[in-house]
Amino acid sequence: MTGIDAPPHPFDTAIATEYVGTHQLAGHTCPDYANMVGPFGGVTAAALLRAIERHPERLGDPLSLTVNYAGPIADGPFEITARPVRTNRTNQHWQLELAQDGAIATTATAVFGIRRDTWSALELAMPSVPGPEEADPQVFPEFIAWGRNYELRFVAGAVPDIAAAGAEPGHPDSVSTLWLRDSPARPLDFASLAALSDAFFPRVFLRRGRYLAAGTISLTVYFHATADELAAQGTEYLLGSARANRFGHGHFDQNAHLWGHDGTLLATSHQLVYYKD
Amino acid sequence: MTGIDAPPHPFDTAIATEYVGTHQLAGHTCPDYANMVGPFGGVTAAALLRAIERHPERLGDPLSLTVNYAGPIADGPFEITARPVRTNRTNQHWQLELAQDGAIATTATAVFGIRRDTWSALELAMPSVPGPEEADPQVFPEFIAWGRNYELRFVAGAVPDIAAAGAEPGHPDSVSTLWLRDSPARPLDFASLAALSDAFFPRVFLRRGRYLAAGTISLTVYFHATADELAAQGTEYLLGSARANRFGHGHFDQNAHLWGHDGTLLATSHQLVYYKD
Numbered sequence: 288m289t290g291i292d293a294p295p296h297p298f299d300t301a302i303a304t305e306y307v308g309t310h311q312l313a314g315h316t317c318p319d320y321a322n323m324v325g326p327f328g329g330v331t332a333a334a335l336l337r338a339i340e341r342h343p344e345r346l347g348d349p350l351s352l353t354v355n356y357a358g359p360i361a362d363g364p365f366e367i368t369a370r371p372v373r374t375n376r377t378n379q380h381w382q383l384e385l386a387q388d389g390a391i392a393t394t395a396t397a398v399f400g401i402r403r404d405t406w407s408a409l410e411l412a413m414p415s416v417p418g419p420e421e422a423d424p425q426v427f428p429e430f431i432a433w434g435r436n437y438e439l440r441f442v443a444g445a446v447p448d449i450a451a452a453g454a455e456p457g458h459p460d461s462v463s464t465l466w467l468r469d470s471p472a473r474p475l476d477f478a479s480l481a482a483l484s485d486a487f488f489p490r491v492f493l494r495r496g497r498y499l500a501a502g503t504i505s506l507t508v509y510f511h512a513t514a515d516e517l518a519a520q521g522t523e524y525l526l527g528s529a530r531a532n533r534f535g536h537g538h539f540d541q542n543a544h545l546w547g548h549d550g551t552l553l554a555t556s557h558q559l560v561y562y563k564d
Numbered sequence: 565m566t567g568i569d570a571p572p573h574p575f576d577t578a579i580a581t582e583y584v585g586t587h588q589l590a591g592h593t594c595p596d597y598a599n600m601v602g603p604f605g606g607v608t609a610a611a612l613l614r615a616i617e618r619h620p621e622r623l624g625d626p627l628s629l630t631v632n633y634a635g636p637i638a639d640g641p642f643e644i645t646a647r648p649v650r651t652n653r654t655n656q657h658w659q660l661e662l663a664q665d666g667a668i669a670t671t672a673t674a675v676f677g678i679r680r681d682t683w684s685a686l687e688l689a690m691p692s693v694p695g696p697e698e699a700d701p702q703v704f705p706e707f708i709a710w711g712r713n714y715e716l717r718f719v720a721g722a723v724p725d726i727a728a729a730g731a732e733p734g735h736p737d738s739v740s741t742l743w744l745r746d747s748p749a750r751p752l753d754f755a756s757l758a759a760l761s762d763a764f765f766p767r768v769f770l771r772r773g774r775y776l777a778a779g780t781i782s783l784t785v786y787f788h789a790t791a792d793e794l795a796a797q798g799t800e801y802l803l804g805s806a807r808a809n810r811f812g813h814g815h816f817d818q819n820a821h822l823w824g825h826d827g828t829l830l831a832t833s834h835q836l837v838y839y840k841d
Contacts, residue, residue, distance in 0.1 A: 350815060351782045351836045353630040355673050357650040357657040372661075372668045373634040377814075378781065378838075380634040382659070382671055384649075391649045394659055394673055396632050398781050398836070402813035406841040408771060410738055411809035461687055494685060504655065504675050505628045507784045509817045509836050511810045532688035532821070533788045533829045536679035537654075538627060540786045540832055542819075544809070552810045555817055557834050559628045559675070559786050561655075564683040 296473045297436060298482070301326075302334040304367055312338050312367040316360060320433040325360040327433035328503045329485030333478040335383050335395045338369040340477070345371075346379040347401040348514055349477045353507045354395045361387055377401045402513050411555075413546040416442045419466035419524045427488070428498075437486055440466040440524070446488055447496050461490035461531040461541075472522035475553075477510060480517065483545060484508045484556035487529035490541050491562045494534065501562040504538070512553040523548040537561055573750045574713060575759070578603075579611040581644055589615050589644040593637060597710040602637040604710035605780045606762030610755040612660050612672045615646045617754070622648075623656040624678040625791055626754045630784045631672045638664060654678045679790050688832075690823040693719045696743035696801045704765070705775075714763055717743040717801070723765055724773050738767035738808040738818075749799035752830075754787060757794065760822060761785045761833035764806035767818050768839045771811065778839040781815070789830040800825040814838055 295303075297319050304314035320330040332354045339345055365387050373380045378400030385393035419440045427434030427446060439446075444463030467486055469479055489501040529543040543556045572580075574596050581591035597607040609631045616622055642664050650657045655677030662670035696717045704711030704723060716723075721740030744763060746756055766778040806820040820833045 351632075353632075353673060353782070353784060355628075355630075355657055355675060358652060372671060375635060380632055380668075380671060391657075394649060394657060396630060396671055396673060396782075398632060400781075400815075400838075402815070405812065405814045405839065406772070407810075407812035409810050409812075410807065495683070504677075505630070505673075505784075507630060507782075507834060509834070511812065511815075511817070513813055530687065532832055533684075533686050535682065535684035535686075535788065536790055537682045538677075538679070538788075540788070555809055555834075557784060557786070557832075561677075562682065 296471065298469055298473055298479060301330050302337045302478055304334060304338055310368055310370045312369065313364065314367060315364050316362050318432065319436060322433055323430060324502065328356055328506060329482035330433065331360065331385065331393055332485060332506060332508065333482040335367060335385065336397065336481050337478045338367050338383065339381055339397055339399065342369055342371070345399060346374055347399045349510045350378065350398045350400045351507065351509050352395065352397045352481060353505065354393060355505045356393055356503050358390070358392045360385070360392045365392070409552055411544060411552055413526055413550045414464060414528065416464060416526065422466060436470055438468050438470045444493055447492055447498065457496040458493045461493050462528065463487060463493065464528045466524040467527050468522065468524045474522055475517050475520040477517065480510065480545065480554050481508050483525060484543055484554050487527065487541065487543050489560055489562065490529065490531040491534060491539060491564065495564060499562060499564050501560055504559045504561055506556065506558040508554055508556045510554055512551060516547065516551050516553065519549065520547045525553065537563065573748065575746055575750055575756060578607050579614045579755055581611060581615055583618070587645055587647045589646065590641065591644060592641050593639050595709065596713060599710055600707060601779065605633055605783060606759035607710065608637065608662065608670055609762060609783060609785070610759040612644065612662065613674065613758050614755045615644050615660065616658055616674055616676060619646055619648070622676060623651055624676045626787045627655065627675045627677045628784065628786050629672065629674045629758060630782065631670060632782045633670055633780050635667070635669045637662070637669045640664070642669070686829055688821060688829055690803055690827045691741060691805065693741060693803065699743060713747055715745050715747045721770050724769055724775065734773040735770045738770050739805065740764060740770060741805045743801040744804050745799065745801045751799055752794050752797040754794065757787065757822065757831050758785050760802060761820055761831050764804060764818065764820050766837050766839065767806065767808040768811060768816060768841065772841060776839060776841050778837055781836045781838055783833065783835040785831055785833045787831055789828060793824065793828050793830065796826065797824045802830065814840065
């Protein structure tokens with residue numbers, strides 16, 4: 288459905304906030320993008336990024352975003368504070384907070400900036416894998432609502448089969464490789480790219496072959512793509528890969544890479560995740 | 565030199581700050597750790613981390629640290645604000661700022677927490693390389709003062725030879741692998757680990773075979789090590805590796821890994837760097 292009378296995409300509804308002051312925005316959680324506890328972290332990251340994009344003092348496009356998930360976000364209204372703390376000639380630094388009833392639930396920092404032509408090189412080439420049409424679609428279990436807003440076609444390291452939980456041995460490594468995009472399809476932009484960079488389930492599920500308590504503590508996204516490169520993706524699948532380096536003492540790191548269907552490295556992301564096991 | 569009458573290690577002098585209010589600290593840049601413009605980013609990161617470590621409300625040990633270098637830090641005094649914005653049962657979230665004359669030069673967020681025993685696994689094993697005694701020591705050129713505070717023994721991807729600058733072709737990839745430690749030797753702790761995670765020169769120097777204008781915009785460090793694992797390193801060399809994924813439009817990402825001599829993955833770090841070329 289397109290045209291001016293079409294309803295907004297559920298993702299745009301989920302990340303929508305309204306400026307109620309110079310640096311204050313009001314928002315509301317969206318059940319479509321709920322996670323096991325509170326909203327999907329990617330949609331929170333996207334709402335924060337979108338708040339900056341809509342700020343009248345914003346300079347350029349996103350370069351980096353770090354979101355710290357300080358506490359659970361309850362279903363209901365929240366307030367975002369988005370403040371440009373330093374504006375240079377070609378970049379701008381932001382501090383953000385998301386609060387409910389005066390208690391900070393999320394903090395973030397972001398760098399926006401102007402991109403210009405320079406010498407360039409891609410070192411992390413897109414892996415050569417079968418196309419999305421050759422990979423089976425897979426869905427998260429019912430209790431992960433946000434998963435229904437993404438088409439996920441795994442080439443390697445799929446979501447553990449909940450029916451076999453406990454019986455299935457853990458995967459020998461934490462690597463997942465998959466084609467993914469919004470569902471229903473939606474043209475890619477910086478906000479959806481931020482959310483997609485968090486759309487990889489916790490690596491500890493893969494290693495343990497089952498679901499367990501786990502949650503992102505801190506997420507950092509580096510935006511490599513220009514706005515033109517994003518626009519060129521349209522609604523095509525992206526190829527994503529994710530893996531962890533070390534699990535221990537209740538925490539692990541999780542790195543992810545997202546390429547466009549044309550092989551452009553669009554974003555890299557990193558997160559620190561807690562788990563109980 | 566040891567003992568209670570020994571002068572502090574230059575690193576401890578460089579990262580020292582003094583609490584002048586509940587959340588305010590006063591510090592001063594240190595010429596020993598100067599970079600081309602302002603201080604070495606790693607020593608700024610370490611000063612911010614140490615400010616939290618010394619805060620009376622601090623809970624646990626560092627889990628993650630993100631530092632955004634918003635503007636140049638001039639030689640002279642600076643003020644740090646370090647505020648715990650949310651304290652949970654097992655972790656604590658911090659917001660920090662470093663300002664000079666009221667202008668914000670650096671922002672940061674950090675997560676500290678309590679580590680506990682869990683299932684564990686190392687996926688990123690230490691590469692098998694010749695020991696530090698078999699690698700030649702290398703120094704940065706004179707204009708990079710902070711480099712003199714580290715012993716760097718490169719196994720691969722050494723600093724470009726400034727004498728050959730322009731004549732030397734760029735390296736085919738951006739990978740450096742090296743043994744490194746403080747000079748003079750200093751027992752490893754979280755603050756020095758934070759600084760060491762930024763002690764890899766900008767990957768664009770390696771690819772281009774020469775020095776050019778480049779600087780870190782945002783640095784994130786994930787601390788995998790427990791305090792006991794750090795203490796076990798003593799003053800031994802660490803093995804570090806660094807590489808970039810994509811260079812383009814004036815920015816590149818740089819990832820680094822640091823292992824202890826015993827193969828423990830101590831920290832992983834990520835940074836976004838601007839460059840002119």
